[in-house]
Amino acid sequence: MKLNREQLIASVKEQMPEKRWLHTLGVMETSIQLAERFGSDPVKAELAAILHDVCKYWRVDEQARIIRENSLPQDLLDYDKELWHAHAGAWVARTEYGVDDEEVLDAIRYHTSGRERMTLLDKVVCLADYMEPGRDYPGVHMIREIAEHNLERALLAGFDGTIRLLLDRGKRIYPLTVLARNGLVVELNELMETNEQ
Template sequence: MSEQEYSRKYFPGTRTELLAKVKNSVSNKRYQHILGVEQAAVRIAKLNKFNIEKASIAALVHDYAKERSAEEFKKVITDKNLDADLLNWNNYLWHGVVGAEIIKDELHIENEEILNAVRRHTVGAENMTILDKIVYVADYVENGRVFPDVNIARTLAYSNLDDAVAFETKHTLEYLISTNGVVYPDAILTYNKWVVK
């Protein structure tokens, strides 16, 4: 994806300018992950004949707010009158759902399809757009990821997007349950929609 390909319809600047803002917001390790997610997202978008620019921007900003403090997230939740239940959760959920508000304010990205893809990239949703699925899956299969069955996940990501969503959702829930992790209720809805046939 080259900066000339950005139309400025979704982000008021070039890809190079967006990269600089993202790099300034996160650690180098996180930035490398973000670049990997963009690479995977663009590949998946091409395979699914989806808008490359939207996929690139959504991937580049999906973790933009990942390293913000709990205090900052809580302030945004309160100031923007978001669902008060969000205060009971943590960064895993906040950096997507609340992060989208930070992205809107700081990067001036107004496109709801892009913002929703950020909101949904950690736990998915019952109803997911193609862009939601692209970012959700790209975040899971980017080349820096190492986990059992990652090669199966990548094969699915580049062959059948819905199957990739189902695989990721099932395996993420299995992991949370096996480690006695807390499961956000929307993750169950995602599971029921995409995994249960």
């Protein structure tokens, strides 16, 4: 079933607490700004942002069931439950909301973990989730400042903060996040080498 923007917003809003909906509004607004700043599609960015946390407040056993029964990455189930809603949410966006744009679905799918060779839209939505106006954690102001000029550096700062936090808490780090972080380092190094030539 294909919903228009207003129907989509109404449906997603009713599935989460008010505080999380305010976060979603912040991610929508920030995704549009970042898309316009760095040359991504603002309409796709907003659509991915509306749906990025669509099933975050579903029961975790339901998220796990979606992952298990729909050929989603099974290794997710060995890691933090905070990762599950992204892949489950992309599946829900496709099957329940009729979103068929793979680029949008990928931006939903990888907004928490990142991935190697992130697309511009992946980066925009992931970074918007890190730095929307309602976010308040050590380092977020620095990420916002970097994002004024450099998408990849800002996202790298976000991943570095997440990895540091997980290390401090003695938690496992999802391998895709390490690959995403390393991929950004490679991209930035290649860009520097190009600029030096």
